[in-house]
Amino acid sequence: MFITVSGQKGGVAKTCTSLHLAAIWSGRNRSVCVVDADRNRSALAYAVRGELSFAVVPVEAAAKATRGADVVVTDGQASSDEEELRHLALGSDLVLLPTAPKARAVELSVELAALLRRVGVAHAALLVKVDLRQQRAALEARQALESFGLPVLGAEVPLLAAFDKAEAQGVTVDRATDDRGRADPRRMAGWSAYCTVAQEIECLISKPSSVASRIISPLPLSA
């Protein structure tokens, strides 16, 4: 299974999403490799403490490292040019577009989805950093994405300080602790959101082609 996590907007949890999905599939006894295709090498930096249960490699090492992997998750970078995006996307079973419920993030995902549709690659948006006190913003973002024909996963990833703590500690969110080493009280909300995302992705990919083609359906004429 080849998943590419992509998006033109910086800081929308592409790396966080790549690593958490990888951790979940790795925990289910799949051989997983994350390919860091970002020049900033954020996924590699996250993994440097050696706390993750799967390989993270720079894109230059992907050919060798991904041989034999059951799951390859590619972490893309913000502001890639069109050609770079096309190359990253082609051959993916699904391109996942993490999207924060903000106007600019939605706009950039819609633009990227149009490119993916042109090249015929299945894709879906994932709402991330959803502030639970502002559910309306998430609902509006979902409706806006869907109005442009962009499928949106049902699961939403909540905005949680536990993700920042986890990153600083080089662990996944389920292991996030505070400064005194106490488990973060909200950590499992973040983890279970990504578990649902992983499940939804597997369902989408395993669907027969008639359903899969819906996820790359053309833009409605009114869009």
Ligand SMILES: Nc1ncnc2c1ncn2[C@@H]1O[C@H](COP(=O)(O)OP(=O)(O)OP(=O)(O)O)[C@@H](O)[C@H]1O
């Ligand atoms: N659900 C979340 N709630 C709160 N903070 C989050 C969440 N997901 C990610 N973050 C934090 O947001 C920041 C940006 O996340 P991340 O690096 O994954 O984004 P990115 O899209 O890969 O960024 P870049 O464009 O720089 O590659 C990080 O500090 C990360 O810990």
Ligand SMILES: [Mg+2]
């Ligand atoms: Mg990143």
